[in-house]
Amino acid sequence: MTGPGERPAGEPPEHERVPEQATSAGQGPVRAAGVRGGLTVGVLGVLEVAVDGRPVPLTTGKLRTLLVVLAMSASATVSMKRLAEAVWSDAQPRHSRRCLQIYAARLREALGREWIETRQDGLLLRAGPDAVDALRFERALDRAAAERGCPRERELIQDALTLWRGQPFDGVSSRWLEEIQAPRLTERHLTALERRAELDILAGRAGDAVADLSEQVSRHPMRESLCLRLLVALDRCGRQAEALRWYGRVRAVIARELGVEPNRDLRRAHADLLAGRPLDAPGAVPAAGQGRWSHRPGQYGLNRSNLFGRPSR
Structure with a gap:
């Protein structure tokens, strides 16, 4: 048994955990082999994409944007309408749905066909939240909030802050990311830094x-x-x-x-x-x-x- 606020024996900190990848419908997540097994998407800094530990370069701006928007809703279907708004903002092409389908096909070529799924009215990134550093970051902070006042609170905050590499979505162009998601994540980062400082001062x-x-x-x-x-x-x-x-x-x-x-x-x-x-x-x-x-x-x-x-x- 572990005491209050202690990490269970053998459980790694949040930033070292093996990503859990979603599988086909009806199956639970499976743990990928190796610390960087499966698909990983890093958006808390310059975009980093890897499959089974091998970096995947995405040089086309719209491909990068589409992947990041899907990653921020990993394991959930994002409608074509919402994707078009995030990728093009107010300058959507006439045939935006067709363009998104083309970009999705190119993402499958780059990542592997199993990671991008077409749904009736949208696309889905078939990866669990652990595959995306921003989602792991937020989950660690949510867990820290639940442990407020307990010895483990600072440890969970530290796990989250370790994932932060720089300006969120660096090198990815999207008004939705720049005006909504980046400020929101930055606010959570600064608030967590403040709370960690409070705990250190009190200790x-x-x-x-x-x-x-x-x-x-x-x-x-x-x-x-x-x-x-x-x-x-x-x-x-x-x-x-x-x-x-x-x-x-x-x-x-x-x-x-x-x-x-x-x-x-x-x-x-x-x-x-x-x-x-x-x-x-x-x-x-x-x-x-x-x-x-x-x-x-x-x-x-x-x-x-x-x-x-x-x-x-």
Whole structure:
């Protein structure tokens, strides 16, 4: 038996698990041989596609887009109408259905015929969610949310963050991906980073959080929640002067871009730093003798909604 929050013996972390591949109707998923067995699609960074561990180059832009849209709804049928909207946005060709069928045929040639299935009114990527890093990422965060406050929460967050390689859908052109899916995944990523930093600070490991927080604040200087956690982490490490410099940088960006001052929490943290008062965790409330950081509902960002797909029957 395993204790609360412990990973069962022999169970690998989320980012090392063998993808489960969907099979024909009526059969359950089967575990592919080898860590990279079957089809894998990586979209959390530059697109990476492999079959049985061998990279599959997809040089045509529309092929890449079609595969990624199908991958985001793995094991669910995506209608031709929705596919056309995602692939071409408002500039759909006159015979978009025929074009999609041609692209699907080319994907079968590149990947293998078994991976792309034509349904009555759409296409289906015959691979389980474990084959797509973005879906594994979201599942790990959902599991972390369910384990909130338990020892395993940080481990699950770390499993999810390990899958993140860079800007989602890098090199794939689609308004749906760029305007809806990428921002949603990025929000979940940043929220998870913030939560991991909170857990590290509460556990007395503020130094572990500083490097990641500094990098992310540099990339997202107007995300005040990130900056606040960086100030707290630096303060806990005795680096108050550095915290004041970071506040000044963020304040300058916010003033230049928005013409306003930072929010009340950041201003209060700044005043406490100047007065030499230790910074408290944002929203901390006492619980069993230890501070806790309050979070809004959906603390790891929005849950994945399958906007295009419908479950396979």
